[in-house]
Amino acid sequence: MSAEPSALERALEATLFAAEEPLSPAALAAHLGDVGEGAVREALAALAAHYRVRGVHLVERGGRWHFETAPDLAHLLRREQEQVRRLSRAATEVLAIIAYHEPVSRAEIESIRGVQTSAGTLDVLMEAGWVRPVGRREVPGRPVIYATTPEFLDHFGLASRRDLPGIDELRTAGLLDPVDAAMEAALGGEGRFGPDEPEADAAAGEGEED
Numbered sequence: 001m002s003a004e005p006s007a008l009e010r011a012l013e014a015t016l017f018a019a020e021e022p023l024s025p026a027a028l029a030a031h032l033g034d035v036g037e038g039a040v041r042e043a044l045a046a047l048a049a050h051y052r053v054r055g056v057h058l059v060e061r062g063g064r065w066h067f068e069t070a071p072d073l074a075h076l077l078r079r080e081q082e083q084v085r086r087l088s089r090a091a092t093e094v095l096a097i098i099a100y101h102e103p104v105s106r107a108e109i110e111s112i113r114g115v116q117t118s119a120g121t122l123d124v125l126m127e128a129g130w131v132r133p134v135g136r137r138e139v140p141g142r143p144v145i146y147a148t149t150p151e152f153l154d155h156f157g158l159a160s161r162r163d164l165p166g167i168d169e170l171r172t173a174g175l176l177d178p179v180d181a182a183m184e185a186a187l188g189g190e191g192r193f194g195p196d197e198p199e200a201d202a203a204a205g206e207g208e209e210d
Contacts, residue, residue, distance in 0.1 A: 005050075008035065008043045022064035022150065060159055062150035091121050095130060095148075099164060102147035103134050109146075122146065130155065 005013070011032055016023065025044065029037045044065055048058045056067050069077060087095065094117055097109050110117050125131035130152035136142040153160065 005046075006043065008032075008039060009047055012040065012043050013047060016058070016065060016067060019066070022061060022066035022154070024064045028065070062153040062158075062160060064150055066154075087124070088121070090117070091124050094121050095125055095152075098125075098131055098146050099148050099152070099161065102161075103145035104147075105137050105143040105145050107143060 012028060015028060015031060023031070025037050025040045028044075029035050029040045032040070044058070044060075048060075051058045051067075055070050055073055057070055058065060058067055093113055094109055097112050098104055101108070101112070104112075106117055106122065122131065126133075130149055131146050132149050133144045134147045135145055137145050148161070152158075158164065
């Protein structure tokens with residue numbers, strides 16, 4: 001972004017600053033009127049570069065843009081220590097399965113986990129805003145299928161599902177316990193986890209419903 005920002009950059013900056021929720025380039029173009037989506041994307045990239053070293057960053061999460069506090073300054077805005085809301089192991093497994101395999105039905109989640117999944121587990125994830133129903137599978141019974149939300153990407157700092165960690169990253173971060181690691185090794189999974197890849201089944205693990 002130059003010393004003198006363009007009129008479009010200033011308009012986008014003001015719009016995003018006042019917006020109550022993240023906005024896509026298409027939504028921004030429609031809001032601003034006679035502006036092409038391509039021009040909006042170029043201006044957003046310029047704004048993001050300008051804010052990269054400032055106290056707030058302009059970031060894209062799941063195809064939508066918004067301002068957020070620079071990670072190294074977040075502690076300055078906390079008036080009191082946040083109470084961490086920990087997910088049960090069952091909820092963590094279900095969330096991982098949905099993220100790596102979406103869209104999936106409850107029956108498909110249970111098939112991967114090897115145990116029954118209670119409705120309460122899915123309710124917890126939907127109440128957190130990380131999972132939502134996205135339709136029904138066109139099979140007998142037409143079960144509801146679930147997928148992650150833009151809020152899930154935003155909470156975990158992911159631009160898209162392509163940024164989900166791989167098996168090596170999970171192991172390095174200590175997020176695979178010995179049982180999971182042994183299962184992964186037994187299955188010969190040495191590649192990267194990714195959306196719709198079989199290795200994600202190992203990361204989900206098997207455990208009794210909490």
